[in-house]
Amino acid sequence: MDELDKLCATIVERCSQRADLQRAEIRLTLQLKAICRRFVKGDVPDSVRLYSSLQGKSDHPYRTTALAVTQVLLNAREDIRQGRLLIEAQLEQDVRALPIWPRVKATHGLGFLGVALLIGATGDLRRYSNHSKVWKRLGLAVIDGRCQRKVPGPEGVRQGFSPNRRSTMWNLGSNMLRTQSGLPTGRRYKAREPGPFRLGYDARKAYELANGLPKAHAHNRAKRYMEKKLVRNIWRAWREAGPALAPALAPA
Template identity: 40%
Template sequence: MLAENSEIGVRADGESGHAQPGIHATSAALAAPIAELREQWRRRQAWHRAEKALTLQAKALCRRLAEGGDKAEADRIYKAALGTGSHQMADVALAAIFPLTEARDGIAKHRATVEKRLVKLAKVLPVAPWVEETRGVGLLSLAAIVGEAGDLSAYANPAKLWKRMGLAVMPDGGRQRRVGGVEALDHGYSPARRCVMWNLGACIVKAGGPLKAVYDARKLYEADRVETKAHAHNRAQRYLEKRFLRDLWSAWRRASPC
């Protein structure tokens, strides 16, 4: 079995074979936009969580209106209340959920404004042209990574960035994951950061291009090693996500002024 790290060009000790050792300093000119980007990203995430919470509350109210609390009927009531389809309880449901959906729509509007600002901030980063040329990746994705990881110059090698984003291989050979107890600190796993990379990987797979070819090759490799196609897909997409982060880290170092 080939080690996952070695296949992506990182030695077992976590150092990249082609990278300069140590921290690569970013110019002071980038400190302010990166700091604002991180704050704006935290705001965006908080508002996005609020939107989802309000949606769940609205659906819970609709479930109370459904016969026997049936979830499928509750979904139909919810959609009918918002104007999609019809249901005899649609008007009652709309009256019940309107304050929630109104608040959610207001948050969504402001979130969209924050996302526009995030794109503008990401565009000033030296690595932005490289990102824009990568199929399946946009400036908002770059903003998400920097928002979660901060200045990529602070990571001495790709393996450290992988760990920050939930993609590390732990010393025992297992994958970084959510754990409890004393192991939690070593894993340092964040579902939110892992979600950023999973969504990005899915976009790259859908978009096609050179990185999709990397995914396809890896999926064929994994197909003989796992029991299901779903497992092969998951492992191949994870490999793709790590490859992208490695390439982004390298492009950042090349583009950032010393």
């Protein structure tokens, strides 16, 4: 096992730890919201205000009483959040040490966390002899003319589909689509020209619509097309990584 193997194994483990903490954080948040609903007899808008008051963002008549009940849960969630942030900081350092980082860092919407989660789902990309195998690992393959899916029995083994890995890729693609849209994403960000992956998505969506697909189907197929382009380019860059690297990824 060389240094890159060890680094990828570290990223895989830290991504698993991050997922564990993230799930625990979400469960505690849902539990806190359920307690707030109980305090206000199921009044959802009022429970939202009570939950906001627990975080110090507003006031509520039941805030003091609710804090007495939920303080332990709030403290536990904050500890978990700090642990998750620490792991994400470690992941950032790990990703910056990857040979591919000088190339992918210029791709809007990817970021260190996107690269980390991708490697967390695939491991060392040198293990895959072609990009189609990476697609299958991430749930992007087409098998027997249909999208890869979760099915029971022997067919499920052949499909090799993991909802968690597909979810990772779906979220990464959604972030890419939003960030490369050219629209401002907040007060600190100005509108800019759409990125190459967004342009690829738009072209593919227009193609699918011209073939008579409904808008939702056209969107899903175009988004999947964009995600596959991203994975393919990262796989190629990974295998070609060396002292001289191109400044950014772009769909062919």
